[in-house]
Amino acid sequence: MPELPEVETTLRGIEPHIKGHQIKDVVIRNKSLRWPIPASLKKNLSGQMLNEIKRRGKYLLFSTANGTTILHLGMSGSLRIVESGTPAEKHDHVDIVFENNKTLRFRDPRRFGCVLWTAKPVEKHKLISVMGPEPLSDGFTAEYLYQKSRSRKCTVKSYIMDSKTVTGVGNIYASEALFSAGIMPTRQAGRVSKKRYQLLVQSIQQVLKLAIEQGGTTLKDFTREDGQPGYFKQSLKVYDRAGQDCIECGNTIKQKTLNQRSTYYCSHCQQ
DNA sequence: ATGCGGACCTGTTAGC
C-alpha cells in the first residue's frame, strides 16, 4: 500500500497529536508481523516522552530518550489516531496509548509490516544503515545515480527501486518517474546516460513532491490517519492504465512484469 | 558484489 508519499502523509497526520506527549501504555494484540514485535517494547515505551518522529525511506522512527521504535507499514499497514478506548477491529495489532487520551493504532492485514526497537543510535541499525540517500535530499544527484550504476546489469526500474540506490521509490512512482523521464523501464541501469539520469532525478523528485502535496495515492484502501483518501491517483499517467491511451502520444499503455512487479509504460514515449 | 527467486500474509477481483 504505502510508498514514500503515503508514509510522509501518515507522519504529518499523526505527529501533531502525539509528538511531545507521554506514552502511557502499549498494547500488542498480535506480535506476528514480518518479525516478531519485541516483548520489551511495552516496558521500553511506557512512561517515556515521544520526542520526535522521523521518516527514513518508508520507515517511521519514533524516538524516546531511551531508544527508537522502528516501524514499517509493509504492503497493507496503516496508522491512525483514535480516542483511547476505541474498540479495536480485526488486524489492529498494536496500540501506543498516550496520556492525552489519544492512541496511535497500527493496522496491517497482511502483516508484512514491522515494529522493532533499538536502544542504539538508529542509524546503526542493520535495516537503516544500508539505505541509500533520501530521494528529496541533496545527496540524490544525477552524478551519484550515474556513477553507481555503471557496472549494473539490472533494469533501470529495478535499480531505482533498490533501497540501497535510493530509498522510498516504490512500484507506482518508479513507473511514473520513468515515464516522465522518457526512459524504458527495461533498459539496463548501466546503459542510461548521465543526461537521462538527470531527467530521472528531476522526475522522481517531482512525482514524489506532487504526491505528497496531494496526500498520497489511494488505489484501493490507503487512507490517511484521518480516514481521508489521497488524491494522487488522478495524477497517475501510466500506473494501472494498461490498455488505455497514453496521455502524451495516444499509443496504448503497456504492462509487463519486471522483477515480479507490474510495470506500466508507453513504448513510444519511453526508450 | 550482484541478480534472482522465494518467503512472509490476507483481502479483493477477474475469470470460468
Add this chain to the structure above:
DNA sequence: TGCTAACAGGTCCGCA
C-alpha cells in the same frame, strides 16, 4: 451465483 486463481502499493534473505 459461486468457486478458484491471480494479483496487490514491500523488501529482506539465501543462494548461485
